[in-house]
Every structure is written in structure tokens, then in C-alpha cells.
Amino acid sequence: MRQYVIQQVGPTAEITPADAPDPTPGPGEVLVRMRACSLNYRDLMVLRGEYGAPKQLPLVPLSDGAGEVIALGPDVDEFDKGDRVAGCFFQNWPAGRLKQDVYGSDLGFTLPGVLSELRVFPQHGLVKLPRYMSFVEGATLPVAGLTAFNAVVPHVARGQTVLLLGTGGVSLFALQFAKASGATVIITSSDDGKLERAMNLGADHGVNYRTHENWDEEVLRLTGGHGVDLVVETAGAKTFEKSLNALAPGGRISQVGRLTGIASGVNIQPLVYKSATLKGIFVGSRQDFLAMNAFVQQINIAELLDDLIPFDEAPRAFERIASRRHFGKVVITLG
Template identity: 45%
Template structure:
């Protein structure tokens, strides 16, 4: 089989395609013929060494994929050959809150990921691919979609809430779609007029240019001086202070990203005085994934896919994501 690996060189050009034997499923394992993989910003950081250089090597990168089961090991009862499935980001976070052990089961980091023609998974580390979605669409769900879902529902999203999403990457687009399907209003930020129009077409009521140095004041004005109920905070240190000012008293900030910086100082007093809950979000469990998929099926949602690259152009796909010119998800097809 063909696969890509990180092996001693941390750079996009250093990502190596090689031939390897097709693995065989052991007890309670399934073999999946991977049909598509999708990219997250984490994958760029992992390949370039900015995420961590203390990873097992050679490592197959990328956490998100979809495919069909072609082999089952002894004791497997949940799946059969031919089932269309999606691996979970954390292979052993099944339900409840995140545990100390969960990060050690993360695909494309602690464990081999999905940028290969075949991959092995624990039988409990998979969910069913919704029937109305293609492999390419299903591959977008494990990290970005589930992170967006967790961001919203850890903030107790309800009909009539107002949600702030930042930019037009995968998490923000999914959060917009999920919030609108729940009957919430969505205010978005974008630095592109073209992307702003596409965000409005997805259901955003208003789009603010994030190059405006006082964009949080516009958010407050759009909410009659109150602020939003939930912020999906993908910026990090560079935007958190503004997000606090844009959030209502008693509101919720789901903190997931570092796109606007990993280091900085934020005065915590405004969050304290407003009683804002700031929660770190790290993807989610299989139980959350299954709940999200039920909603996706009910509302017949389709992920926003920017571009699909062929398998042999995986490095170009990474560069495209790194450029920030995409909207939604970047996907690799694995024929």
C-alpha cells in the first residue's frame, strides 16, 4: 500500500510517500480501506514540527478520514466488511469528560493517522458514516466538525442564542451550520469580502471584517449592547481579549485555537466581572460524535469543502491550507 510518513525531517517537502505492507487486523481490530482524508491546521503544525518534535517516527500523519471496512479481527462484533466508517480523533475517548489517557490515543500524533491507503483501528474507535455523505464529506467530521459541536453544546446552545464565529475555516463553518440548524443567530468575522458573502449564504446574519481594530464593538452593537451568548474562539491569544468584550454577562467562550497567536497577556478581570465561562475544547468523545451525526442526518447537512486534492498531491494540499486562502475544509481523495 501507499502511505505518507514523517520520518526525521519536519517540513512539508520532507513528508515522504512510501510503499508498505497492508496491515492485518488483530483481536478487536478492523482494517479500513481509507477513501479520503481531510486536513486540519494541526496537521500543518505536526508535519512542520511546530506542534511537537517528540512524536513516534515514522508517523503516518492526519487524524481525519473515512473509508470502508475490508477486514475484521477476532472478536469484532460492531462492524462487518463493507461498512462505511469514520475513525474517531481519540481512539479511546468513548464517553464522558476527557481523561488523561485520551491524548495518548490521538490519531496522526500519538498514533499513526489516516494518510494511507489502509489503516487499522480499534473497533470502538469508529462511527458510522452518514448515508447521505460521500467519503470526502465524511472525512471532514472527526476533528473540525466535532470540535465545533462540542464548542456549541458545552456552551448550552439553545434556540434564540447568538453565536460568534471567527473566520471561515473548517471549525467556524461547521459551527455556523450547527448553530443555524439549532435556531441560533450567527455573527461571523472575515477578512475577505468574497468569503463574507459565502458566510452569509450559509446563514450568518452579519459578517464583520476582522481587520477592523474594534470589531468587538460592532458585535456588541449588533446585539443591542448585550454581547453574544457563545464565542467559538479559534484565534487564541491574539483575539481572546476582544472575545471577552464581545461576550454577554454570563456568556460562554469555547477556546480552541491559536491562529492569532500562542503567546500573549490577557487581563482576566473583564471575564471575572462579567461571569464569563471560558472552556478549553479538545475535539470530543465518540458519544458526542454519534450525537452530532444524528443531527447531521436529521438536517441533511453537507460539509463545506473548499477543494479536493489527489493523494499524490498531499503536500500541495498542506500548502493550500497553510496559505489560509481556503474556506471550509481541504480534502485528499484516496482512490
């Protein structure tokens, strides 16, 4: 089978094509022919060495993919040949709260990823795709979709206001989940064109943080001084204090990203006097994934694709992510 691997990490590292033997599923395992793989910014960080040192190199990259079940090992009772499936980011988080033994089961860093024609998964590391979704759409769910679901859906009520930072995959999923939950959505970007596209997806207000340097004050103005009930914080150090300022008393910040670095020297006093809640979101469990798919099945979300790139041109997908010009998800297709 064909696959791509990371031979070394660093600022100029690239993925390279490689051949590997076709795998065979063992007891409790499922063989999947991958049909589509989706990139997250994490994948670029892994390649550049910004995510830490992988335990093993070469490493098959990417955590997010969808495909078709083509063979079953003994004792598999949840799947049949022909099922359309996606892999879970954490292969060993079936349900409940995050525990220590979940670490070390993430795809595309600790474990080999999915940018391969074939991959074996334990059956508890897969979920079936929503019925209406294509492989391309399904490949975008495991990290961006599930992170957005856990950041928004359990914590927002009809009539509340949600602030989303940027127009990456998590924010665009969160936009649709928040609107489906009856919330008002404010979204930020440095690009008016991206803001217009986000508003076409249902956002109520767009704030350009280049033309509104104090974008938190603009958010307060849009909410009549009240602030927002929920912030989906995807950026990190450089935006955190403004996110706190834009938050209403009793509000919540779902911290899901660190694109601008890890916060240090941040004044957390507003967190206290606003009686606010700060919750880290690290994707989610398989049970969460199943719950999200049930929710997605009801609301029929819009396709969030920026670019489709053939498997033979996979390195170009990393270039697209690195450019930060994308709107939505970059997906690699495999036949």
C-alpha cells in the same frame, strides 16, 4: 500499500510517499480501505514542528479520514464488511469526561495517522458515517465537525447569538450547528468574499476585522450593546480580549484554537465581572461523535469543501492549508 510519511519536522519539511506491508486486523480490530482524508491546521503544525516533537518518525500524518471496512478481526461485533466509517481523533476516549489515559491515543501525532491506503483501527476507534454522507464529507467530521459540535450544540439555545472567528472548518461547521439550533450567527474574516460565502451558508452578519479593527465594538453594535451569548474562539492570544469584550454577561467562550498563539498577559477581569464561562474544547469522545452524527443526520448539513486533491498530489494539500486562502475543508481522495 501506499502511504505518506513525515521523515522529519521543521519549517521546510514535506511529506514523502512510502510503501508499507498491508496490515492484518487482530482481535477486536477492523481493516479499513481509506477513501478520503481531510486536513486540519494541526496537521500543518505537526509537519512544521510547531505541535511538539513526535514520539516516532517516520510518522504517517493526518488524523481525519473515512473509508470502507474490508476485513474484520476476531471478536468484532459493531461492524460488518462494507460499512462506511470514520476514525475517532482520540482512539481511546469512548465516553465521559477527558481523562489522563486518553492522551497518547490521538491520530496523526502520537499514533500513526490515516494518510494511507489501508489502516487498522480498534473497533472502539471508529464510528459509522451518517447515511447520506459521502466518504469525502465524512472525512471532514472527526476534528472540525466534532469540535464545533461540542463547542456549540450543548451550549446554545434558540434566540441566542453566536460569534464565530474566521471561516475555517470549525467555524463553518459551528455556523451550521448554531443555525440549526435557532441562533443568530455573526462571523468574522479579513476577506469580504469569504464573508459573503459564509452568509450564503446562513450567517446573519459578517464583520471584516481588517476594515473594522475594533471588531468587538462592531459585534456589540450589531447586538444592540448586549453582546453575544457564545464565542467560538479559534484564534487565541491576539483575539481573546476582544472576544471577552464582545461577550454578553453570563456568556460563554468555547476555546478551540490557538492560530495566533497562546494568550499571555491577558486581562481576565471581564471574565469575572461578566460571570462568564470559559471552556476548552479538545475535540471529543466517541460517544460525542455518535451524538453529532445523529444530529447531523437530522439537519443534513451543507458540503464544506474547498478543494479535492488526488492522493498522488497530497503534498499540495499542505500547501493549500499553509496559504490560508481556503474556505472550508481541503480533502485528499484515495480512489
